[in-house]
Amino acid sequence: MTTTTPLLDPRVIALAHYAARGVLERVLARHGVTFQQSVTLRVVAVADGPVERGRLVDSVVGSLKIGATEAHAVVDELIDAKLVAPREPSQVRITEAGRELFERTSAETAPITARIYDGIPTEDLAVAGRVLTLIADRADAEFAALDK
Numbered sequence: 001m002t003t004t005t006p007l008l009d010p011r012v013i014a015l016a017h018y019a020a021r022g023v024l025e026r027v028l029a030r031h032g033v034t035f036q037q038s039v040t041l042r043v044v045a046v047a048d049g050p051v052e053r054g055r056l057v058d059s060v061v062g063s064l065k066i067g068a069t070e071a072h073a074v075v076d077e078l079i080d081a082k083l084v085a086p087r088e089p090s091q092v093r094i095t096e097a098g099r100e101l102f103e104r105t106s107a108e109t110a111p112i113t114a115r116i117y118d119g120i121p122t123e124d125l126a127v128a129g130r131v132l133t134l135i136a137d138r139a140d141a142e143f144a145a146l147d148k
Contacts, residue, residue, distance in 0.1 A: 008131060020116070027108050031101060036074045037083075038105065039063055041094070044084050045102040050091040065143065 006012055021035060028038050043059045044051050053075060060071040075092065078084045083098035094102070117125070 013132070013135070023112055023116075024109060027105055027112075031105060033101065033105070034074075036060070036064060036066070036070075037078055037081075040071070040074045041078060041083055041098055041102055044078075044092060044094045045099060047094075050087045050093040053086075053090045053092055056092060062140075 024038070025035055028035060033041075040056065040060050043056055053072075056075060057068055057071040060066065060074060061068055064071070075084070078098070079086060079092070081097075082095055083101060084092045085095050087093050
């Protein structure tokens, strides 16, 4: 039986996304962290310093396609868990516990990610990166147009 490689389409993208997300969520669950919390914590963890809460919320809204109210709630969850701390005026910064959690989960997922991507030629990854970026940009434009 011969199988053919499917063309890239919404189903293929979704299957890849949810497969990878499922792996990440298993790692995060061991640490009591949700996917949304992880995405939000990452923004603060990779910043050079404190992050304006509004910019953080905008980033999470843009990444996860959730409402601002929900994104604020995720920030509050991270504050309650002492993974980020509020700073005046309207800023948050990562705490030592937040930095440790981010580094630990990143270290746990790194070898898994390496195994997933192992053997895929760099040229293929570059093409996939360009195509998926173009699709994301177009989908973001369509998403924004739906609000008008």
